Amino acid sequence: MKVTPDDLTVIYYTSNELEKNNPYFVGNTKEQLLKATDGLPIVIVSHKPTMFGDNSTNIVLGDIGRSHLNLYKQILIGCKAAKTKYVAMAEDDILYSYQHFHSELPKSDYFLYDMNKWSVFTWTKPPQYTYRDRLVVNQLIAPRQYLIDALEERFARVTELLKTKSEAEIITVWGDPGRYERFLGVSPRKVEHFFSSVPSIVFTHENAFGYLNHGSAKRLGNPRAFDIPYWNKVSDIMKLYDKNYDKNTI
Amino acid sequence: MIRNLTVIYYTPNYKDETFAEKIRQALLKTVGDTPLISVSQKPLKFGKNICVGDIGRSPRNVYKQMLIGAKEATTDYVGMAEDDTLYHPSQYDSAYLPAYDTFAFNLARWNVCTWLKPPVYSNVATPCNSNMIAPRKLLIELLEKRFAKYPNQEVGNLWNEPGKYDFRWKLGKYNIKTFGTTPTISFLHEGSLGYDFLGERKRINAIRAFDIPYWGKVADLLKQYYESNT
Numbered sequence: 001m002k003v004t005p006d007d008l009t010v011i012y013y014t015s016n017e018l019e020k021n022n023p024y025f026v027g028n029t030k031e032q033l034l035k036a037t038d039g040l041p042i043v044i045v046s047h048k049p050t051m052f053g054d055n056s057t058n059i060v061l062g063d064i065g066r067s068h069l070n071l072y073k074q075i076l077i078g079c080k081a082a083k084t085k086y087v088a089m090a091e092d093d094i095l096y097s098y099q100h101f102h103s104e105l106p107k108s109d110y111f112l113y114d115m116n117k118w119s120v121f122t123w124t125k126p127p128q129y130t131y132r133d134r135l136v137v138n139q140l141i142a143p144r145q146y147l148i149d150a151l152e153e154r155f156a157r158v159t160e161l162l163k164t165k166s167e168a169e170i171i172t173v174w175g176d177p178g179r180y181e182r183f184l185g186v187s188p189r190k191v192e193h194f195f196s197s198v199p200s201i202v203f204t205h206e207n208a209f210g211y212l213n214h215g216s217a218k219r220l221g222n223p224r225a226f227d228i229p230y231w232n233k234v235s236d237i238m239k240l241y242d243k244n245y246d247k248n249t250i
Numbered sequence: 251m252i253r254n255l256t257v258i259y260y261t262p263n264y265k266d267e268t269f270a271e272k273i274r275q276a277l278l279k280t281v282g283d284t285p286l287i288s289v290s291q292k293p294l295k296f297g298k299n300i301c302v303g304d305i306g307r308s309p310r311n312v313y314k315q316m317l318i319g320a321k322e323a324t325t326d327y328v329g330m331a332e333d334d335t336l337y338h339p340s341q342y343d344s345a346y347l348p349a350y351d352t353f354a355f356n357l358a359r360w361n362v363c364t365w366l367k368p369p370v371y372s373n374v375a376t377p378c379n380s381n382m383i384a385p386r387k388l389l390i391e392l393l394e395k396r397f398a399k400y401p402n403q404e405v406g407n408l409w410n411e412p413g414k415y416d417f418r419w420k421l422g423k424y425n426i427k428t429f430g431t432t433p434t435i436s437f438l439h440e441g442s443l444g445y446d447f448l449g450e451r452k453r454i455n456a457i458r459a460f461d462i463p464y465w466g467k468v469a470d471l472l473k474q475y476y477e478s479n480t
Contacts, residue, residue, distance in 0.1 A: 116456045131457060133375070195456035222358055222430050223373050225459035227467070232460075 003102045005055065008141070009041045010101065011078035012090040015066040016048040019092065021207045026092050028240040036096040040088075043081050045074040057081065068171045069158065075137075076151040079144050087147060091138040093208060095240070097198035097230065100139070109146045110190035111178040114139040116199040120234060121220060122206070122241055127234045129201075132221035135191065137176040139200065146189075150177055153186045161185075198230045203241055254326045255342055255383070256285040258319035261333035262307035263292040269437075270333050272475050280337045287322050289315040298322070309409035312379065317393040320386050326350075328389060332380040332436070336475070338464060340431035346383060352425040353388070353413045356381040358433035362468055363454055364476055365439065369468045373457035377411050377426060381434055384412065388424070395421050432464050437476055 012033070019026045030052045033042075042056040047066075051058050059077055064070050079087050086105050090096060106112045113135040120129060140147075154174070161170050173183035178191035227233045238245045259277065261270070274296050278286075286297030293301045300318055305311050320328050329342045340346075341356055348354035355377035362371060392412050399421065400408055407415045413424035461467045 128463065129459070131373070197456060199456070223360065223375075223433060223457065223459070223462065225371075225462045227461035228459045229370060 009082035013074035045078040095201040099196040099198040116195040256323035259288040259331040260315035336435040338432035
Protein backbone atom coordinates (compact mmCIF):
# COMPACT_ATOMS: atom_id res chain seq x y z
CA MET A 1 0.00 0.00 0.00
CA LYS A 2 1.24 3.47 -0.83
CA VAL A 3 0.37 5.98 1.91
CA THR A 4 0.72 9.60 0.79
CA PRO A 5 0.54 13.01 2.53
CA ASP A 6 -2.98 13.30 1.08
CA ASP A 7 -4.08 10.20 3.03
CA LEU A 8 -2.64 10.42 6.50
CA THR A 9 -1.86 13.10 9.10
CA VAL A 10 0.23 12.36 12.16
CA ILE A 11 -1.16 13.78 15.41
CA TYR A 12 1.76 14.42 17.77
CA TYR A 13 0.51 15.27 21.23
CA THR A 14 2.78 16.25 24.09
CA SER A 15 2.69 17.95 27.47
CA ASN A 16 6.30 19.06 26.87
CA GLU A 17 7.20 17.54 30.22
CA LEU A 18 9.71 15.09 28.75
CA GLU A 19 11.29 17.80 26.62
CA LYS A 20 11.99 19.74 29.81
CA ASN A 21 13.52 16.72 31.58
CA ASN A 22 15.31 14.96 28.73
CA PRO A 23 15.63 17.22 25.67
CA TYR A 24 18.38 14.99 24.27
CA PHE A 25 16.01 12.00 24.08
CA VAL A 26 13.11 14.01 22.66
CA GLY A 27 15.47 15.39 20.01
CA ASN A 28 16.26 11.82 18.98
CA THR A 29 12.62 10.67 18.89
CA LYS A 30 11.67 13.74 16.83
CA GLU A 31 14.48 13.07 14.37
CA GLN A 32 13.31 9.47 14.00
CA LEU A 33 9.68 10.56 13.65
CA LEU A 34 10.60 12.81 10.74
CA LYS A 35 12.38 9.89 9.07
CA ALA A 36 9.43 7.60 9.72
CA THR A 37 6.74 10.01 8.55
CA ASP A 38 8.79 10.99 5.48
CA GLY A 39 6.80 14.07 4.50
CA LEU A 40 3.41 13.16 5.96
CA PRO A 41 1.74 16.20 7.56
CA ILE A 42 2.15 16.46 11.32
CA VAL A 43 -0.20 18.36 13.63
CA ILE A 44 1.65 19.06 16.86
CA VAL A 45 -0.70 19.68 19.79
CA SER A 46 1.39 20.84 22.72
CA HIS A 47 1.28 22.76 25.98
CA LYS A 48 4.22 24.95 24.90
CA PRO A 49 5.21 26.14 21.42
CA THR A 50 6.78 23.16 19.64
CA MET A 51 7.76 23.05 16.01
CA PHE A 52 9.75 20.53 14.00
CA GLY A 53 9.45 19.27 10.44
CA ASP A 54 8.71 21.02 7.16
CA ASN A 55 5.12 19.86 6.85
CA SER A 56 3.98 20.55 10.41
CA THR A 57 1.57 22.86 12.18
CA ASN A 58 1.56 23.59 15.90
CA ILE A 59 -1.46 24.16 18.12
CA VAL A 60 -0.40 25.49 21.51
CA LEU A 61 -2.87 24.93 24.34
CA GLY A 62 -0.95 26.55 27.17
CA ASP A 63 -0.51 24.95 30.55
CA ILE A 64 -3.70 22.88 30.71
CA GLY A 65 -2.04 20.32 32.99
CA ARG A 66 -0.98 16.77 32.40
CA SER A 67 -3.84 14.31 32.68
CA HIS A 68 -5.34 11.30 30.96
CA LEU A 69 -8.32 13.27 29.72
CA ASN A 70 -6.17 16.15 28.51
CA LEU A 71 -4.13 13.73 26.43
CA TYR A 72 -7.32 12.74 24.59
CA LYS A 73 -8.44 16.36 24.36
CA GLN A 74 -5.17 17.07 22.56
CA ILE A 75 -5.81 14.15 20.22
CA LEU A 76 -9.31 15.44 19.46
CA ILE A 77 -8.04 18.96 18.77
CA GLY A 78 -5.36 17.57 16.48
CA CYS A 79 -7.86 15.40 14.59
CA LYS A 80 -10.14 18.38 14.01
CA ALA A 81 -7.25 20.43 12.65
CA ALA A 82 -6.13 17.67 10.28
CA LYS A 83 -7.47 17.54 6.73
CA THR A 84 -6.78 13.98 5.62
CA LYS A 85 -9.16 11.02 5.77
CA TYR A 86 -6.90 9.15 8.21
CA VAL A 87 -4.88 10.07 11.30
CA ALA A 88 -2.06 8.30 13.14
CA MET A 89 -1.04 9.02 16.71
CA ALA A 90 2.51 9.84 17.77
CA GLU A 91 4.09 10.37 21.18
CA ASP A 92 7.37 11.93 22.17
CA ASP A 93 8.97 8.88 23.82
CA ILE A 94 8.66 6.44 20.92
CA LEU A 95 10.94 5.57 18.04
CA TYR A 96 8.51 4.96 15.20
CA SER A 97 9.37 2.98 12.11
CA TYR A 98 8.71 4.11 8.55
CA GLN A 99 6.70 0.91 8.06
CA HIS A 100 4.36 1.81 10.91
CA PHE A 101 3.02 4.82 8.99
CA HIS A 102 3.29 3.45 5.47
CA SER A 103 2.00 -0.14 5.57
CA GLU A 104 -1.72 -0.11 6.22
CA LEU A 105 -4.76 2.15 6.57
CA PRO A 106 -8.21 1.14 7.87
CA LYS A 107 -10.40 -0.19 5.07
CA SER A 108 -13.58 0.99 6.78
CA ASP A 109 -14.66 2.50 10.08
CA TYR A 110 -12.54 0.79 12.71
CA PHE A 111 -9.55 1.56 14.90
CA LEU A 112 -6.40 0.00 13.52
CA TYR A 113 -3.61 -0.80 15.97
CA ASP A 114 -0.06 -1.77 15.06
CA MET A 115 0.88 -4.58 17.45
CA ASN A 116 4.52 -4.73 16.39
CA LYS A 117 6.04 -2.65 19.16
CA TRP A 118 8.75 -3.49 21.65
CA SER A 119 9.07 -1.71 24.98
CA VAL A 120 12.28 -0.69 26.71
CA PHE A 121 12.05 -0.10 30.43
CA THR A 122 14.89 2.31 30.99
CA TRP A 123 15.66 1.12 34.53
CA THR A 124 16.09 -2.59 33.65
CA LYS A 125 19.60 -3.96 33.99
CA PRO A 126 20.72 -5.45 31.71
CA PRO A 127 18.49 -3.55 29.31
CA GLN A 128 16.02 -5.64 27.34
CA TYR A 129 13.39 -5.26 24.70
CA THR A 130 10.15 -6.63 26.05
CA TYR A 131 6.90 -7.34 24.24
CA ARG A 132 3.41 -6.82 25.60
CA ASP A 133 0.47 -8.03 23.54
CA ARG A 134 -1.68 -5.00 24.30
CA LEU A 135 -3.11 -2.31 22.07
CA VAL A 136 -2.06 1.24 22.98
CA VAL A 137 -3.31 4.57 21.66
CA ASN A 138 0.20 5.59 20.60
CA GLN A 139 0.01 2.87 17.90
CA LEU A 140 -3.42 3.88 16.63
CA ILE A 141 -4.26 4.66 13.02
CA ALA A 142 -7.89 5.67 12.49
CA PRO A 143 -10.35 7.16 10.05
CA ARG A 144 -10.25 10.77 11.23
CA GLN A 145 -14.00 11.32 11.46
CA TYR A 146 -14.55 7.97 13.19
CA LEU A 147 -12.08 8.97 15.92
CA ILE A 148 -13.57 12.47 16.24
CA ASP A 149 -17.07 10.98 16.64
CA ALA A 150 -15.84 8.50 19.24
CA LEU A 151 -13.99 11.13 21.29
CA GLU A 152 -16.79 13.69 21.13
CA GLU A 153 -19.22 11.05 22.36
CA ARG A 154 -16.82 10.16 25.17
CA PHE A 155 -16.35 13.76 26.30
CA ALA A 156 -20.12 14.37 26.26
CA ARG A 157 -20.48 11.28 28.44
CA VAL A 158 -17.73 12.52 30.77
CA THR A 159 -19.57 15.81 31.23
CA GLU A 160 -22.60 13.82 32.38
CA LEU A 161 -20.57 11.50 34.61
CA LEU A 162 -18.73 14.40 36.28
CA LYS A 163 -22.02 15.40 37.92
CA THR A 164 -21.81 12.30 40.14
CA LYS A 165 -18.26 10.93 39.82
CA SER A 166 -14.72 12.21 40.15
CA GLU A 167 -12.36 12.36 37.17
CA ALA A 168 -10.24 9.69 38.87
CA GLU A 169 -13.23 7.33 38.90
CA ILE A 170 -14.07 8.08 35.29
CA ILE A 171 -10.63 7.35 33.90
CA THR A 172 -10.74 3.82 35.33
CA VAL A 173 -13.25 3.05 32.57
CA TRP A 174 -11.65 5.23 29.89
CA GLY A 175 -9.64 2.85 27.73
CA ASP A 176 -7.75 3.26 24.50
CA PRO A 177 -10.21 3.86 21.62
CA GLY A 178 -11.99 0.57 20.99
CA ARG A 179 -11.55 -0.62 24.58
CA TYR A 180 -13.96 -0.34 27.53
CA GLU A 181 -16.63 1.64 25.63
CA ARG A 182 -19.38 -0.37 27.29
CA PHE A 183 -17.97 0.41 30.74
CA LEU A 184 -17.94 4.12 29.94
CA GLY A 185 -21.44 3.88 28.52
CA VAL A 186 -20.72 4.97 24.94
CA SER A 187 -21.15 3.29 21.55
CA PRO A 188 -18.95 0.26 20.98
CA ARG A 189 -16.22 0.75 18.38
CA LYS A 190 -14.53 -1.79 16.15
CA VAL A 191 -10.84 -2.66 16.42
CA GLU A 192 -8.45 -4.40 14.03
CA HIS A 193 -4.77 -5.26 14.50
CA PHE A 194 -1.83 -5.38 12.16
CA PHE A 195 1.88 -6.03 12.48
CA SER A 196 4.12 -3.65 10.57
CA SER A 197 7.27 -5.32 9.31
CA VAL A 198 9.52 -3.12 11.46
CA PRO A 199 8.48 -2.52 15.07
CA SER A 200 8.31 0.76 16.94
CA ILE A 201 10.25 1.12 20.20
CA VAL A 202 8.29 2.43 23.17
CA PHE A 203 10.35 3.75 26.06
CA THR A 204 8.95 3.42 29.56
CA HIS A 205 10.80 5.86 31.77
CA GLU A 206 10.42 7.83 34.96
CA ASN A 207 8.97 10.83 33.12
CA ALA A 208 6.34 8.73 31.32
CA PHE A 209 2.76 9.39 32.24
CA GLY A 210 2.19 5.69 33.00
CA TYR A 211 5.15 5.66 35.39
CA LEU A 212 3.20 7.90 37.74
CA ASN A 213 0.72 5.06 38.21
CA HIS A 214 2.91 1.98 38.23
CA GLY A 215 6.47 3.17 38.83
CA SER A 216 9.30 0.72 38.28
CA ALA A 217 7.00 -2.09 39.47
CA LYS A 218 5.53 -2.20 35.96
CA ARG A 219 6.11 -5.77 34.80
CA LEU A 220 8.28 -6.70 31.88
CA GLY A 221 6.39 -8.50 29.16
CA ASN A 222 7.30 -11.72 27.43
CA PRO A 223 8.98 -12.35 24.99
CA ARG A 224 12.19 -10.49 25.65
CA ALA A 225 15.23 -9.78 23.53
CA PHE A 226 18.63 -8.08 23.58
CA ASP A 227 19.00 -7.55 19.85
CA ILE A 228 16.27 -7.26 17.19
CA PRO A 229 16.21 -6.66 13.45
CA TYR A 230 16.48 -3.04 12.24
CA TRP A 231 16.99 -1.46 15.68
CA ASN A 232 19.75 -3.89 16.74
CA LYS A 233 21.22 -3.95 20.24
CA VAL A 234 19.09 -2.55 23.03
CA SER A 235 22.22 -1.24 24.77
CA ASP A 236 22.84 0.96 21.72
CA ILE A 237 19.20 2.07 21.60
CA MET A 238 19.53 3.12 25.24
CA LYS A 239 22.18 5.61 24.12
CA LEU A 240 19.41 7.51 22.33
CA TYR A 241 17.69 7.90 25.69
CA ASP A 242 20.76 8.65 27.78
CA LYS A 243 23.85 10.02 26.02
CA ASN A 244 26.02 8.90 28.94
CA TYR A 245 24.49 5.43 29.01
CA ASP A 246 27.80 3.54 28.78
CA LYS A 247 29.41 5.64 31.49
CA ASN A 248 26.35 5.35 33.71
CA THR A 249 26.22 1.60 33.51
CA ILE A 250 29.89 0.96 34.31
CA MET B 251 13.47 -34.42 39.18
CA ILE B 252 9.92 -33.39 38.43
CA ARG B 253 7.64 -35.83 40.20
CA ASN B 254 4.39 -36.98 38.71
CA LEU B 255 5.33 -36.19 35.10
CA THR B 256 6.80 -38.23 32.26
CA VAL B 257 8.35 -36.61 29.22
CA ILE B 258 7.10 -38.15 25.94
CA TYR B 259 9.51 -37.68 23.04
CA TYR B 260 8.01 -38.65 19.70
CA THR B 261 9.75 -38.69 16.34
CA PRO B 262 9.32 -40.09 12.84
CA ASN B 263 13.15 -40.15 12.59
CA TYR B 264 13.18 -38.00 9.47
CA LYS B 265 15.63 -35.42 10.80
CA ASP B 266 19.31 -35.43 10.11
CA GLU B 267 20.62 -37.79 12.77
CA THR B 268 23.49 -35.54 13.90
CA PHE B 269 21.07 -32.70 14.51
CA ALA B 270 18.49 -34.99 16.13
CA GLU B 271 21.10 -36.45 18.48
CA LYS B 272 22.18 -32.96 19.61
CA ILE B 273 18.57 -32.09 20.38
CA ARG B 274 18.16 -35.35 22.31
CA GLN B 275 21.30 -34.71 24.35
CA ALA B 276 20.03 -31.23 25.20
CA LEU B 277 16.70 -32.73 26.28
CA LEU B 278 18.47 -35.23 28.54
CA LYS B 279 20.23 -32.35 30.29
CA THR B 280 16.94 -30.49 30.65
CA VAL B 281 14.86 -33.31 32.09
CA GLY B 282 17.50 -34.81 34.37
CA ASP B 283 15.96 -37.72 36.30
CA THR B 284 12.42 -37.12 35.09
CA PRO B 285 11.08 -40.30 33.43
CA LEU B 286 11.48 -40.18 29.65
CA ILE B 287 9.71 -42.32 27.06
CA SER B 288 10.68 -42.08 23.41
CA VAL B 289 8.28 -43.28 20.70
CA SER B 290 10.10 -43.54 17.39
CA GLN B 291 9.84 -45.10 13.96
CA LYS B 292 13.40 -46.42 14.15
CA PRO B 293 14.99 -47.94 17.27
CA LEU B 294 16.57 -45.36 19.59
CA LYS B 295 18.62 -45.59 22.73
CA PHE B 296 16.83 -42.75 24.42
CA GLY B 297 14.90 -43.13 27.66
CA LYS B 298 12.50 -46.05 27.50
CA ASN B 299 12.13 -46.55 23.76
CA ILE B 300 9.11 -47.87 21.91
CA CYS B 301 9.77 -48.36 18.22
CA VAL B 302 6.54 -48.38 16.21
CA GLY B 303 8.20 -49.15 12.89
CA ASP B 304 8.00 -47.20 9.69
CA ILE B 305 4.39 -46.05 9.89
CA GLY B 306 5.16 -42.85 7.98
CA ARG B 307 5.15 -39.21 8.83
CA SER B 308 1.77 -37.51 9.11
CA PRO B 309 -0.16 -35.33 11.54
CA ARG B 310 -2.30 -38.38 12.40
CA ASN B 311 0.74 -40.47 13.27
CA VAL B 312 2.06 -37.75 15.57
CA TYR B 313 -0.99 -38.41 17.74
CA LYS B 314 -0.69 -42.15 17.35
CA GLN B 315 2.86 -42.00 18.74
CA MET B 316 1.78 -39.54 21.42
CA LEU B 317 -0.97 -41.94 22.52
CA ILE B 318 1.38 -44.91 22.68
CA GLY B 319 3.76 -42.91 24.86
CA ALA B 320 0.99 -41.70 27.15
CA LYS B 321 -0.27 -45.26 27.64
CA GLU B 322 3.19 -46.47 28.52
CA ALA B 323 3.68 -43.76 31.17
CA THR B 324 2.38 -44.22 34.68
CA THR B 325 2.52 -40.66 36.05
CA ASP B 326 -0.47 -38.34 36.36
CA TYR B 327 0.98 -35.94 33.79
CA VAL B 328 2.88 -36.13 30.54
CA GLY B 329 4.93 -33.35 28.94
CA MET B 330 5.67 -33.47 25.22
CA ALA B 331 9.11 -33.14 23.64
CA GLU B 332 9.66 -32.82 19.90
CA ASP B 333 12.69 -33.78 17.90
CA ASP B 334 13.49 -30.24 16.72
CA THR B 335 12.89 -28.32 19.94
CA LEU B 336 15.14 -27.10 22.74
CA TYR B 337 13.59 -26.87 26.19
CA HIS B 338 14.35 -24.96 29.34
CA PRO B 339 13.76 -26.96 32.55
CA SER B 340 10.89 -24.64 33.49
CA GLN B 341 8.82 -26.18 30.66
CA TYR B 342 8.24 -29.20 32.91
CA ASP B 343 8.07 -27.36 36.23
CA SER B 344 5.40 -28.61 38.61
CA ALA B 345 4.15 -25.03 38.97
CA TYR B 346 2.56 -25.31 35.52
CA LEU B 347 0.77 -28.64 35.90
CA PRO B 348 -2.87 -28.00 34.95
CA ALA B 349 -6.03 -29.33 36.58
CA TYR B 350 -6.93 -32.89 35.56
CA ASP B 351 -9.56 -31.65 33.10
CA THR B 352 -7.29 -29.16 31.31
CA PHE B 353 -4.53 -29.21 28.71
CA ALA B 354 -1.77 -26.64 29.31
CA PHE B 355 0.41 -24.99 26.67
CA ASN B 356 3.49 -22.86 27.22
CA LEU B 357 3.11 -19.88 24.89
CA ALA B 358 6.73 -18.78 25.28
CA ARG B 359 8.07 -20.12 22.02
CA TRP B 360 10.47 -18.93 19.35
CA ASN B 361 10.99 -20.53 15.96
CA VAL B 362 14.22 -20.50 14.02
CA CYS B 363 13.50 -20.84 10.31
CA THR B 364 16.76 -22.32 9.14
CA TRP B 365 16.42 -21.03 5.58
CA LEU B 366 16.29 -17.35 6.58
CA LYS B 367 19.35 -15.18 6.03
CA PRO B 368 20.39 -13.56 8.27
CA PRO B 369 19.09 -16.05 10.82
CA VAL B 370 16.44 -14.73 13.16
CA TYR B 371 14.20 -15.90 15.98
CA SER B 372 10.49 -15.42 15.25
CA ASN B 373 7.99 -15.48 18.05
CA VAL B 374 4.94 -17.74 17.90
CA ALA B 375 2.58 -17.33 20.82
CA THR B 376 0.08 -20.03 19.85
CA PRO B 377 -0.64 -23.38 21.52
CA CYS B 378 1.58 -26.09 20.07
CA ASN B 379 2.04 -29.79 20.88
CA SER B 380 5.74 -29.26 21.40
CA ASN B 381 4.91 -27.14 24.47
CA MET B 382 2.02 -29.16 25.90
CA ILE B 383 1.65 -30.48 29.43
CA ALA B 384 -1.31 -32.84 29.73
CA PRO B 385 -3.06 -34.86 32.38
CA ARG B 386 -2.18 -38.34 31.11
CA LYS B 387 -5.62 -39.93 31.44
CA LEU B 388 -7.31 -36.95 29.80
CA LEU B 389 -4.94 -37.13 26.84
CA ILE B 390 -5.52 -40.86 26.42
CA GLU B 391 -9.28 -40.41 26.66
CA LEU B 392 -9.35 -37.72 23.98
CA LEU B 393 -6.97 -39.41 21.56
CA GLU B 394 -8.74 -42.77 21.85
CA LYS B 395 -12.01 -41.00 21.10
CA ARG B 396 -10.46 -39.39 18.02
CA PHE B 397 -9.15 -42.69 16.68
CA ALA B 398 -12.36 -44.61 17.50
CA LYS B 399 -14.75 -42.08 15.97
CA TYR B 400 -12.65 -41.22 12.94
CA PRO B 401 -10.60 -44.34 12.16
CA ASN B 402 -10.03 -43.37 8.54
CA GLN B 403 -9.65 -39.62 8.93
CA GLU B 404 -6.23 -38.66 7.62
CA VAL B 405 -6.50 -34.94 7.00
CA GLY B 406 -8.37 -31.96 8.38
CA ASN B 407 -8.02 -30.03 11.60
CA LEU B 408 -9.01 -33.06 13.72
CA TRP B 409 -5.28 -33.75 13.92
CA ASN B 410 -4.52 -30.61 15.81
CA GLU B 411 -3.54 -29.69 19.36
CA PRO B 412 -5.73 -31.39 22.00
CA GLY B 413 -8.70 -29.23 22.86
CA LYS B 414 -8.33 -26.93 19.89
CA TYR B 415 -10.95 -28.25 17.44
CA ASP B 416 -12.33 -31.34 19.18
CA PHE B 417 -15.61 -29.62 19.97
CA ARG B 418 -16.21 -29.10 16.25
CA TRP B 419 -15.59 -32.82 15.67
CA LYS B 420 -18.22 -33.61 18.32
CA LEU B 421 -15.67 -35.12 20.69
CA GLY B 422 -16.56 -32.94 23.65
CA LYS B 423 -15.28 -29.67 25.04
CA TYR B 424 -11.82 -29.72 26.56
CA ASN B 425 -10.29 -26.92 28.59
CA ILE B 426 -7.08 -25.24 27.57
CA LYS B 427 -4.90 -23.03 29.71
CA THR B 428 -1.72 -21.25 28.78
CA PHE B 429 1.38 -20.32 30.70
CA GLY B 430 4.71 -18.66 30.02
CA THR B 431 8.24 -19.64 31.03
CA THR B 432 11.70 -19.18 29.63
CA PRO B 433 10.90 -19.90 25.97
CA THR B 434 11.38 -23.07 23.98
CA ILE B 435 13.21 -22.94 20.63
CA SER B 436 12.03 -24.91 17.58
CA PHE B 437 14.17 -25.26 14.48
CA LEU B 438 12.03 -25.28 11.33
CA HIS B 439 13.50 -26.67 8.14
CA GLU B 440 12.69 -28.80 5.16
CA GLY B 441 12.19 -31.77 7.49
CA SER B 442 9.51 -30.04 9.57
CA LEU B 443 5.97 -31.27 9.13
CA GLY B 444 4.53 -27.80 8.48
CA TYR B 445 7.12 -27.21 5.76
CA ASP B 446 5.46 -29.89 3.60
CA PHE B 447 2.44 -27.67 3.15
CA LEU B 448 3.89 -24.19 2.98
CA GLY B 449 7.61 -24.54 2.42
CA GLU B 450 9.56 -21.31 2.62
CA ARG B 451 6.29 -19.41 2.34
CA LYS B 452 5.47 -20.49 5.88
CA ARG B 453 4.35 -17.30 7.56
CA ILE B 454 7.06 -15.82 9.75
CA ASN B 455 5.77 -13.79 12.65
CA ALA B 456 6.74 -10.11 12.67
CA ILE B 457 8.01 -10.29 16.27
CA ARG B 458 11.64 -11.17 15.63
CA ALA B 459 14.96 -11.08 17.44
CA PHE B 460 18.64 -11.84 16.94
CA ASP B 461 19.60 -12.30 20.60
CA ILE B 462 17.33 -13.32 23.49
CA PRO B 463 17.80 -13.98 27.21
CA TYR B 464 18.98 -17.50 28.18
CA TRP B 465 19.41 -18.85 24.62
CA GLY B 466 21.64 -16.06 23.31
CA LYS B 467 22.40 -15.22 19.70
CA VAL B 468 20.46 -17.11 17.06
CA ALA B 469 23.54 -17.34 14.83
CA ASP B 470 25.46 -19.11 17.61
CA LEU B 471 22.58 -21.46 18.36
CA LEU B 472 22.31 -22.41 14.69
CA LYS B 473 26.02 -23.05 14.56
CA GLN B 474 25.86 -25.22 17.66
CA TYR B 475 22.88 -27.34 16.68
CA TYR B 476 22.28 -27.11 12.99
CA GLU B 477 24.81 -25.73 10.58
CA SER B 478 27.41 -28.45 10.93
CA ASN B 479 24.74 -30.87 9.64
CA THR B 480 24.03 -29.13 6.36
